[in-house]
Amino acid sequence: xxxxxxxxxxxxxxxxxxxxxxxxxxxxxxxxxxxxxxxxxxxxxxxxxxxxxxxxxxxxxxxxxxxxxxxxxxxxxxxxxxxxxxxxxxxxxxxxxxxxxxxxxxxxxxxxxxxxxxxxxxxxxxxxxxxxxxxxxxxxxxxxxxxxx
Amino acid sequence: xxxxxxxxxxxxxxxxxxxxxxxxxxxxxxxxxxxxxxxxxxxxxxxxxxx
Numbered sequence: 001x002x003x004x005x006x007x008x009x010x011x012x013x014x015x016x017x018x019x020x021x022x023x024x025x026x027x028x029x030x031x032x033x034x035x036x037x038x039x040x041x042x043x044x045x046x047x048x049x050x051x052x053x054x055x056x057x058x059x060x061x062x063x064x065x066x067x068x069x070x071x072x073x074x075x076x077x078x079x080x081x082x083x084x085x086x087x088x089x090x091x092x093x094x095x096x097x098x099x100x101x102x103x104x105x106x107x108x109x110x111x112x113x114x115x116x117x118x119x120x121x122x123x124x125x126x127x128x129x130x131x132x133x134x135x136x137x138x139x140x141x142x143x144x145x146x147x148x149x
Numbered sequence: 150x151x152x153x154x155x156x157x158x159x160x161x162x163x164x165x166x167x168x169x170x171x172x173x174x175x176x177x178x179x180x181x182x183x184x185x186x187x188x189x190x191x192x193x194x195x196x197x198x199x200x
Contacts, residue, residue, distance in 0.1 A: 084161035
């Protein structure tokens with residue numbers, strides 16, 4: 001398993017941890033009316049700021065832990081950290097997939113808002129769309145690396 | 150020459166060499182020339198175009 005594939009696996013794990021923990025926090029607050037007051041949008045925004053910061057920290061920690069675990073499990077004291085042109089091509093296609101999924105999430109949000117959903121629900125939809133976009137990109141990268149598409 | 154040795158010569162991963170051999174990835178011209186240079190052969194002797 002090469003460096004970028006390990007990064008893709010780590011990104012999926014980190015994404016799931018972030019999505020489940022912070023997602024459930026925001027979902028619970030939304031469902032319980034925690035964002036319902038006058039400063040609801042501000043509270044939501046602060047939670048998302050924490051989500052972004054927490055997500056970055058979780059990603060860094062998981063990526064380092066994954067690299068160390070990989071080196072131990074496969075008995076590879078000095079694993080390769082090369083990123084080559086194929087990795088860049090795969091990453092670029094992954095970014096295109098992210099863009100498509102995020103755009104879909106945004107369009108869905110606009111439709112939901114037009115149907116009368118609240119601004120918080122719409123913003124949550126955008127957030128989920130972005131998370132799904134990141135997951136789609138990571139799973140695409142794994143599929144290409146594993147199946148050699 | 151092993152895939153690993155070739156990969157190290159041209160600065161790519163072994164997975165990329167495997168993908169090129171399996172016709173699942175088309176290298177850039179730069180990489181193709183580098184691979185041909187490793188074998189000291191013209192590009193056309195190492196790669197063929199199969200539309």
